[in-house]
Amino acid sequence: MEIAILGGTGDIGEGxxxxxxxxxxxxxVVGSRDAEKAEDSAADYEAxxxxxxxxxxxxxxxxxxxxxxxxxxxxxxxxxxLTDTVEAVADDLGDxxxxxxxxxxxxxxxxxxxxxxxxxxxxxLAANAAPEGTPVVGAFHNLAAGRLSDLxxxxxxxxxxxxxxxxxxxxVSDLAEGIEGLRALDGGPVANAAEVEGLxxxxxxxxxxxxxxxxxxxxxx
Amino acid sequence: MEIAILGGTGDIGEGxxxxxxxxxxxxxVVGSRDAEKAEDSAADYEAxxxxxxxxxxxxxxxxxxxxxxxxxxxxxxxxxxLTDTVEAVADDLGDxxxxxxxxxxxxxxxxxxxxxxxxxxxxxLAANAAPEGTPVVGAFHNLAAGRLSDLxxxxxxxxxxxxxxxxxxxxVSDLAEGIEGLRALDGGPVANAAEVEGLxxxxxxxxxxxxxxxxxxxxxx
Numbered sequence: 001m002e003i004a005i006l007g008g009t010g011d012i013g014e015g016x017x018x019x020x021x022x023x024x025x026x027x028x029v030v031g032s033r034d035a036e037k038a039e040d041s042a043a044d045y046e047a048x049x050x051x052x053x054x055x056x057x058x059x060x061x062x063x064x065x066x067x068x069x070x071x072x073x074x075x076x077x078x079x080x081x082l083t084d085t086v087e088a089v090a091d092d093l094g095d096x097x098x099x100x101x102x103x104x105x106x107x108x109x110x111x112x113x114x115x116x117x118x119x120x121x122x123x124x125l126a127a128n129a130a131p132e133g134t135p136v137v138g139a140f141h142n143l144a145a146g147r148l149s150d151l152x153x154x155x156x157x158x159x160x161x162x163x164x165x166x167x168x169x170x171x172v173s174d175l176a177e178g179i180e181g182l183r184a185l186d187g188g189p190v191a192n193a194a195e196v197e198g199l200x201x202x203x204x205x206x207x208x209x210x211x212x213x214x215x216x217x218x219x220x221x
Numbered sequence: 222m223e224i225a226i227l228g229g230t231g232d233i234g235e236g237x238x239x240x241x242x243x244x245x246x247x248x249x250v251v252g253s254r255d256a257e258k259a260e261d262s263a264a265d266y267e268a269x270x271x272x273x274x275x276x277x278x279x280x281x282x283x284x285x286x287x288x289x290x291x292x293x294x295x296x297x298x299x300x301x302x303l304t305d306t307v308e309a310v311a312d313d314l315g316d317x318x319x320x321x322x323x324x325x326x327x328x329x330x331x332x333x334x335x336x337x338x339x340x341x342x343x344x345x346l347a348a349n350a351a352p353e354g355t356p357v358v359g360a361f362h363n364l365a366a367g368r369l370s371d372l373x374x375x376x377x378x379x380x381x382x383x384x385x386x387x388x389x390x391x392x393v394s395d396l397a398e399g400i401e402g403l404r405a406l407d408g409g410p411v412a413n414a415a416e417v418e419g420l421x422x423x424x425x426x427x428x429x430x431x432x433x434x435x436x437x438x439x440x441x442x
Contacts, residue, residue: 050271110412114419139422144237156442160427186430187423195423202408202416206381206441209407218439221377 003175004096006063006085009041012101016074016179017147019044019073022151024178029059031066038062043100048068052151052176067092072099072175074140078124079104079115093134097168099133100126101140103200111208112201116194123162123193135168137161137191139176139184142200144207144215155181157217160196163185164175185220224286224345224396225291225317227252227284227306230262236369237264237295237400238394239360242277243372250280254289259283273372279281288313293320295361298342300325300336307350310348313354318389322361322415324421332429333422337415344414356389358382359414360397360405365428365436370423377382377403381417383408406441 003020005013008030020026030045032038038060054063059066067073067089077085081153086098099106099122104115117125123138130136147153159176160186163169173184189194203216224241226234228300238249249265253259259281266279277370279375280287286399288294288310303352307319325336338346344359360382368374380397382405384390394405402421424437 061260108412111409112417113413160423178336184223185434188332188426188430191329192334192423192426193337195333195419195426198416198419199423202381202413202420203441205413205416206406209409211442213406216441218441220424220434220437220439 001072002027002029002070003212004029004031004066004073006066006073006075006089008032009037010076011145011149013040013063013141015143015145016076017058018048018149018151019179020158021045021049022054023180026178027150029061029069031061031063033063035060035062035111049152053142055087064089067096068094070096071192072097072171074099074101075126076101078102082122082125083129085124090131093131097171098126098136099129099140100136100170103197104142105201108146113179114201120191121193121197123197125191127190135165136190136196137162137163137168138173138196139172141196142203142217144203144217147215155179155217156219157181158183158184158185158220161176162190162193162196164189184220208216223248223250223291225250225252225287225294227287227294227296227310229253230258232296232370233235233364233367234297234359235262235266236364236366237290237297239269239370239372240272240400242266242279243273243275244401247374247399250282250287250290251398252282252284254284256281256283271373283433285313288317289315291317293318293392295320296347297322299323303343303346304350307347311352312434314352317355318362319347319351319355319357320393322356324362332426335419335422341412342414342418344392344411344418348411356386357402357411358383358389358393359411359417361396362418363424363438365378365438368436369373375437376400377440378402379404379406379441381406381408383411383414385410403440
């Protein structure tokens with residue numbers, strides 16, 4: 001399977017690219033608005049993987065070119081760029097599954113808080129921006145980028161997958177479980193995404209207030 | 222330490238009473254609007270504990286009488302009864318710490334959703350209803366009552382503790398960690414309670430959509 005990671009030069013994109021490249025045989029293409037930046041990041045990721053004994057080729061391309069090649073497109077961009085990014089690649093999605101890992105947060109003096117969009121969730125923003133017929137799946141919302149990108153760190157985390165298309169959700173769950181230490185759990189339809197996204201500020205608040213805990217994820221048990 | 226569990230005849234109250242009675246030496250009093258109902262539940266809990274080889278005395282009393290005796294008062298009532306319950310015992314709180322485990326949820330065809338009160342969170346509702354000077358701590362929001370009440374079930378869960386009074390938060394964290402398999406984590410001030418409460422509908426949604434998972438809690442790691 002070919003996976004495009006739009007915004008793949010950012011921190012969550014980096015982590016997903018490195019983990020999939022190390023742990024699976026999927027073909028990866030890093031997307032960016034700037035093709036050269038994407039190629040540079042892809043080369044950096046190849047070097048990290050080589051250091052970990054894994055020789056793989058990762059391409060870099062514009063978001064649109066990356067999307068046109070892919071079976072699964074992960075929009076690993078900040079929430080405030082999500083709608084623009086999805087609309088910019090809408091004509092290139094074809095039959096691909098679109099995956100949204102973005103979370104909107106705001107910070108005040110007390111901590112981080114979920115900044116819920118009017119449409120219900122950030123995942124629903126992605127679904128609204130996607131073309132009719134493109135299945136949209138929410139996943140990877142609650143992964144701490146720092147640990148995800150550190151290939152020496154074990155994960156032992158769950159990721160909740162939400163979506164209205166069962167086949168697309170199964171595809172994304174399989175991709176998630178290809179990453180060592182990651183378990184995919186079904187969170188129901190996209191309408192349940194807000195509760196998933198809201199977990200991310202909680203993880204950050206808990207990490208800030210407890211010595212020895214950082215880059216947190218969760219296990220449901 | 223003496224712990225009053227208001228609404229202690231309900232499912233979360235039952236679980237906390239049984240666990241504290243089995244795992245700690247704290248004195249427990251079950252509160253209810255109806256003293257006789259509280260006494261009946263307390264007797265039931267004593268019988269369950271005797272079946273588990275633990276001979277303890279648990280009292281039942283009205284919520285006000287239970288509150289007047291206690292060092293820590295847990296308002297284990299549904300969110301829509303919380304303000305009334307706290308106001309009804311306000312004159313009896315004295316120097317006690319008030320603990321709020323309630324979460325507001327609504328259910329629709331897609332799943333369970335967090336029903337955030339206008340004041341910010343259910344824990345903040347409790348803080349607003351409490352008398353000036355009573356420290357209010359949010360804790361035990363994310364514990365599945367079914368497993369909590371089943372003394373044969375292991376927990377392996379975290380509970381997030383939020384509050385604006387450090388001493389009160391430390392007291393409640395110690396009480397939480399007295400329960401075998403439960404770890405208390407600091408979530409920051411009461412203003413961070415919404416993200417904690419919002420985890421509960423997520424736990425229910427995940428349990429509903431994944432075979433073999435039920436009565437879920439979380440571990441942060």
